[in-house]
Amino acid sequence: MLRVVRSAIIDAPVARVWEVLRDFNSHTEWHPAIAHSQIEGGEPSDRVGCVRSFVLRDGARVREQLLTLSDRDWRMTYCILEADVPLQRYVATVQLREVTDGARSFWQWTSTFGAPPGREAELTRLVGVDVYEAGMRGVARLFS
Amino acid sequence: MIRVYTSSVIEAPAEQVWTLVRDFNELPAWHPLIVDSRIENGHLADKLGCVRAFRLRDGGFIREQLLTLSDYDYQCTYSILESPMPLSHYVATLKFTPVTDGNRTFAEWSAEFDCAPAQERELAHNIGQGVFQVGFDALKQRFARRG
Numbered sequence: 001m002l003r004v005v006r007s008a009i010i011d012a013p014v015a016r017v018w019e020v021l022r023d024f025n026s027h028t029e030w031h032p033a034i035a036h037s038q039i040e041g042g043e044p045s046d047r048v049g050c051v052r053s054f055v056l057r058d059g060a061r062v063r064e065q066l067l068t069l070s071d072r073d074w075r076m077t078y079c080i081l082e083a084d085v086p087l088q089r090y091v092a093t094v095q096l097r098e099v100t101d102g103a104r105s106f107w108q109w110t111s112t113f114g115a116p117p118g119r120e121a122e123l124t125r126l127v128g129v130d131v132y133e134a135g136m137r138g139v140a141r142l143f144s
Numbered sequence: 145m146i147r148v149y150t151s152s153v154i155e156a157p158a159e160q161v162w163t164l165v166r167d168f169n170e171l172p173a174w175h176p177l178i179v180d181s182r183i184e185n186g187h188l189a190d191k192l193g194c195v196r197a198f199r200l201r202d203g204g205f206i207r208e209q210l211l212t213l214s215d216y217d218y219q220c221t222y223s224i225l226e227s228p229m230p231l232s233h234y235v236a237t238l239k240f241t242p243v244t245d246g247n248r249t250f251a252e253w254s255a256e257f258d259c260a261p262a263q264e265r266e267l268a269h270n271i272g273q274g275v276f277q278v279g280f281d282a283l284k285q286r287f288a289r290r291g
Binding site (some may be wrong): 006007009012080097098099100101102104106108133136 | 149150151153241242243244245246247250252256272277279
């Protein structure tokens with residue numbers, strides 16, 4: 001089992017950052033790798049169990065399902081149902097915390113998954129750098 | 145039950161901050177309000193259940209007991225056994241989490257306690273700002289990056 005952790009400080013109050021992140025289909029607005037995305041079946045993007053189906057700029061397809069959504073502690077968990085990239089048993093959590101000293105937000109993005117033998121380093125880098133770091137920079141830009 | 149939560153960002157790696165702060169007897173080394181501290185009964189400062197007895201700059205005397213210490217996720221939890229503050233059932237947690245972007249530290253200090261309703265606001269402010277934020281300000285200053 002591989003584990004990836006990335007964290008950053010976003011220069012905006014936690015309520016504002018969460019307003020963006022809690023929308024399971026908002027990644028088209030802030031993640032540079034996403035070409036287009038939709039919630040299947042026209043369901044609300046904050047309905048636990050909903051599935052987002054999206055295509056990356058390189059053409060790869062991914063389907064992810066929302067497993068947990070908490071407005072109380074600013075947290076969401078989701079998993080990959082289907083993906084062109086061989087991330088196995090992938091479960092990710094987005095967690096925000098309030099930085100009371102300065103009205104900023106702490107954002108931690110973590111996941112665990114399996115990978116085919118020999119591809120561990122490549123996929124760990126893909127998730128940590130291309131997905132999480134790029135996504136966090138994208139959200140930071142929304143508030144800069 | 146009152147909850148107090150204070151958090152901040154320190155410009156140093158979490159393991160470096162933790163190395164300084166994990167010693168339950170070393171508050172005087174980094175917190176400006178505390179002048180001297182000792183661990184009762186000659187116990188080690190990382191022995192769970194040990195009690196630190198320390199004095200504040202204003203003369204106040206406090207005894208606190210170590211309930212949790214984790215070198216894995218850089219956190220400790222402790223309770224107040226004795227203090228001049230009009231509160232009870234006080235349990236606090238100090239936690240440091242790495243911020244991978246910039247190799248910094250997200251610092252959280254929280255407490256829960258009971259007190260008379262008329263004193264809630266003042267105690268919450270004194271603890272959250274007067275103790276926790278003052279401690280974080282000292283850590284921020286100590287680890288400030290230059291240039």
